[in-house]
Amino acid sequence: MSSKATEVPTTGGQEITYLEAIREALFEEMESDENVFCMGQDIGVFGGAFKVTEGLQARFGPQRVLDTPISEIAMVGAAAGAGHMGMRPVVEMQFIDFIANAYDMITNYVATARYRAFLPCPMVIRGPSGGYVRGGPFHSQNPEAGFIHTPGIKVVYPSTAADAKGLLKAAIRDDDCVLFFEHKYLYRRIRDVVPAGDHVVPIGKARTAREGTDVSIITYAATVWKALDAAQQLADEDGLSVEVIDLRTLSPLDDEAILATVRKTNRVLILHEDTRTGGIAGEITARINEQAFAWLDAPVLRVTAHDVPLPYAPSLEDFVLPQTSDIVRAVRQLAAY
Amino acid sequence: MSSKATEVPTTGGQEITYLEAIREALFEEMESDENVFCMGQDIGVFGGAFKVTEGLQARFGPQRVLDTPISEIAMVGAAAGAGHMGMRPVVEMQFIDFIANAYDMITNYVATARYRAFLPCPMVIRGPSGGYVRGGPFHSQNPEAGFIHTPGIKVVYPSTAADAKGLLKAAIRDDDCVLFFEHKYLYRRIRDVVPAGDHVVPIGKARTAREGTDVSIITYAATVWKALDAAQQLADEDGLSVEVIDLRTLSPLDDEAILATVRKTNRVLILHEDTRTGGIAGEITARINEQAFAWLDAPVLRVTAHDVPLPYAPSLEDFVLPQTSDIVRAVRQLAAY
Amino acid sequence: MAPRPESTRPRRSRGRGASANDRPPSESLSREQLLALYYWMRLTRTLEERLVALYRQTKVVGGLFRSLGQEADSVGSAFALERRDILSPLIRNLGSMLVKGATPLEILRQYMAKGDSPTRGRELNIHFGDTDRGFIGQISPLGDMVPVMAGVTLSFRMRGEDRVGLVYIGDGATSTGAFHEGINFAAVQRCPLVVIVENNGYAYSTPTSRQTLAASFVDKAIGYGIPGHKADGNDVLAVYDVTKRAVDHARRGKGVTLIELMTYRRKGHAEHDNQSYVPEGEIERWERENDPLTRYVARLTGEFGFTASDVEAVDERAHVEIDAATDQAEASPPPEALDSLIGVYADPPAAEPLWFREGIAQAVTSHERPAGWGTSNVE
Amino acid sequence: MAPRPESTRPRRSRGRGASANDRPPSESLSREQLLALYYWMRLTRTLEERLVALYRQTKVVGGLFRSLGQEADSVGSAFALERRDILSPLIRNLGSMLVKGATPLEILRQYMAKGDSPTRGRELNIHFGDTDRGFIGQISPLGDMVPVMAGVTLSFRMRGEDRVGLVYIGDGATSTGAFHEGINFAAVQRCPLVVIVENNGYAYSTPTSRQTLAASFVDKAIGYGIPGHKADGNDVLAVYDVTKRAVDHARRGKGVTLIELMTYRRKGHAEHDNQSYVPEGEIERWERENDPLTRYVARLTGEFGFTASDVEAVDERAHVEIDAATDQAEASPPPEALDSLIGVYADPPAAEPLWFREGIAQAVTSHERPAGWGTSNVE
């Protein structure tokens, strides 16, 4: 363990990794609100499988950084119960893939509690998500589509360190359950400057990651970076001006930002790492159709993973997941439509 | 219990209810293939909460019509294990809402078994689904969106007695896991003539429920009947010719049938009882955009439930769910676009 | 309102030889409390009988679930809690909810899906709660309330509050993963929680012998490393005693206890269920030999020295209360359609009506209604 | 290939006084079988040591999971099965898989994600199976294999087949709902299934004391109404004995048995884990005093009369086999990209490449690769 471990310093104004940004958000919110506590498997002394919670238990004690049994149903249910009583639990899934085990508790109990029983569930479920890391079918999932479909749940999926920190703080302060997906490929690869002070990014607001006028790419999480690479390549090679919208929040969707970019470029590519059928791109396409059909100069197109469980070998995973070259090809097609 | 109970007659050529059609399919498949067996809560002596399996245990014995503990995870997992060994289990969820408890087992284990391990899961998970019956938030769900997103699973949702029988027989014979959603509002309200003999309806093929040339309504399950009512009203009152497509299978979607109707009417309404955001209408909209954008004379529109848990009181449920009047209004809007 | 446990006045002085711990806690109940136990059981039964009448008049929306013959289990256990404690009832714990302060009027409005019911018509039957009065409403997926109550009581422990939780689980629902994960979590976290398995012989049509091979549900306690106790669920004082001891144990920081209460479901799973699967004579035997009200009345008028007219006065009072509540509930309006869009989230506070509902009033008044209920056995 | 249980030849005649049932089944093992037990344990350890070397050379894709110190648990239990029986291994049951016929070559190809590995590069490490040889590969979500094996053995019972199933569960994974639902289902359905809890002290960093309050996992048996036995998991013959008896019990139609094997995980959860959470000296003590190979070698060369060179010959044989397998595995090709689209369903047999992959070859050869692994601790 690094010496930093027991301190969990709060930076601000400095360049830190996506992972450190998450740890800082946890640290700051636990400091400022005694109702915030963390629970999960191996998050205490060990600091979690990815070391996101490293140092938290040393700082806040085992009562507030709680190692649980391997019981995703119980973790989520207990968070809801504690939430009813005014606590603000943050539950870590060791890998987000295991959120499937708590699907009933999340969609049936937590999501409906306020509506049917006027009971608040101010809680966050967070965990390492996504592929490109040779994790195979059960350590690479992007479970957002299974949850944006559920009224009562919010879903957040940041792509930068600044957003990771600011959105997690907003999620912890939100009075409803927020699923906070962390892209594990970005944990230690992305670092950027996080504003000093109490940096909170509002839930429900997208971000323009790159301005452009010819074609829009709407995406989130790890593929934001691929979209930016593709945009640069298309500027260099084709002279195309590509706008990249980073959704940041998947539920509720930022319709305004989506419609604004459609009206601006009239050509939209939706890009996600999740499998194609039933992925969130369909929902966005429908919203664009309903609200901005007249602005479309070309069909809304999707670049997504193939509809297969994510395989493990590099050659297979790379084929199944969307790559920059795919985005380039798709944008060229849209621009030429 | 009716005297019919212990006989489970096979009709064919006669008018029977949607529920009787399902029972007949189970009966016939169990008769013709000794590997087919049923399991579920209270399906044996009691014949199930809706009496779908009434008479089956008397005919086939408790070994093949098996009452299980209240254990949805175990029911699905055990079906998969038995399926690996060459059996063809049919699992009943007492209400389909409880399929959420087995979400991990279905999406992680069953859906991936063939792909990652070359293990077949020839099994059916079936159960009463859908609203309009004052069932409240946990006895009215339409869980299709949570599963069409999962490669490796097929999803079927019939609207007529003939299809209920024919699709269930196809599902039982399919070599992969098929989720078979039965709309409980239709159980005893719909009756139609089921063809005699070994009536099998292929999975993956939609049905034209009504021919038309002005506007297409793409839908499935209980709302097929609302679409037909609306089409008649629109013909009578507006002279509009509305085509109604009954999808029957939701995964895999019948792209050909969808595109054919788009090319024919150039105006499409997608209608589902499920909540709006993340529902299957988005996926269909995206497919139409990608493959038939040039044929669209108007935006693809959606009529769906509102994005709330389904409330129980009649006045609330009726407001939240799509009604015929909504369809009429939406079609008029499309026709006038 | 009958006296609640808070107003405890010892009924008799402590026996000289026995220590406080050995003596059943029920020996400390006041005469008012002894009669209150009967009142809650009678109120439960009378209210359910009224619900049956309303159900037959098709005024109940959806199914009706009875606790006939199980009233002692609900009432005796809930009576062992303090007002600040929290319990999570199941479909057959109407009695527990009444003890915890739910009113017949609320129950009646709930069952009739009225707009001024506790859930404003959003949820079924007795699926409602009130954390101030100390009960949290269940949801239908069985077992889920065990993890939730683990979390409720975890918060008590974390904050050092002197509060205890009580959660019920049916014999059938012990087979769910949620029950297992929740009780294990609560046990290892030493939450102040009492878990009561209500063994009423059946889960819908399924007898316990097809639910588990265990000889007793209390045998599960050792596998969670917690104490387990079994009691006669149709003896309201025995139920009170076993629960009170477990509650005290939890309050002393000793963690979870599993209790198995032996009782019997005399009615079907819901009102529509004809119980064809029940062996002949079984129901009648329980009714004849083991009705919790009959048994308790015998003790009240026997060893506790109440008169028959004391008992009748309680019966009468329950009737009068239920009559009044029924009149009031029947007069309640249905919910307003637009209320259906309010409060899914704290922020935003309401969903927008969808575009095809622009003429909202018209859409609501001209909507179709189903010809009849599609199912009579919703739960 | 060492002799398998099928070729049983009694090692010594039955003791006169003891009945067949009382005598440990291991007394009937032949000398070949006694040596085979050692061979499988040694092969497991040597293969894992080779995997460590390959891991350090970054030839292993993803994490590496060791069973160091637990080899007796896997080998002794799997050895109690017949070839027609089916087991479901966990991440630390490499030894069980070898006994059941998995080859070192398959394991090596799997860990290196080769195109000719048993899953053609689709799944991780030892996540693979073969129903012909009698093992079914696990998936990562813990506990799920218990319901699956309940179904496998349910099919044996339904068809009247003389076959038994064996499923392992970690101390940590006993906390999952899937474990609970699966073992209860199997018990009440009287499936011919043996459930082995491998108590190796930890679940990742979590000691059993934070997983459950139960004094022993075997205490869970009574709550499912099934027999439970506890044994020394580092004594290969004790493991064989306790498992064999449970297997025979299941084969006689008597249903499920729960076995708890006491062992210890001497390595971290995966190779990257530095075990900082382990009390000082604990690992060393287990290594010194309770290594299953060392202990068994002492018995082999002691009471069973084998020579040191008998033992060395086995060690040598294991080494030679692993060397040959390594050379072969390293020469294997990676999977073909297009194979990723095949076999999600029986029908259709393959998915289509998406439209933006029209120039497939180019897309595959020019794709980006991550600069390094994002995680070293995938499981």
Ligand SMILES: Cc1ncc(C[n+]2csc(CCOP(=O)(O)OP(=O)(O)O)c2C)c(N)n1
């Ligand atoms: C997870 C889940 N599966 C199935 C059901 C359907 N169901 C409702 S009540 C019931 C029987 C419950 O039996 P038990 O737990 O013994 O409670 P009792 O009705 O006897 O009080 C069943 C199967 C459900 N509500 N939840």
Ligand SMILES: Cc1ncc(C[n+]2csc(CCOP(=O)(O)OP(=O)(O)O)c2C)c(N)n1
């Ligand atoms: C449902 C689920 N939750 C969490 C994990 C992450 N995880 C993988 S292995 C492991 C520890 C397992 O411990 P144990 O069951 O004792 O097995 P051991 O590794 O000791 O053999 C955890 C938490 C998982 N695989 N599945």
Ligand SMILES: [Mg+2]
């Ligand atoms: Mg019961």
Ligand SMILES: [Mg+2]
């Ligand atoms: Mg372990």
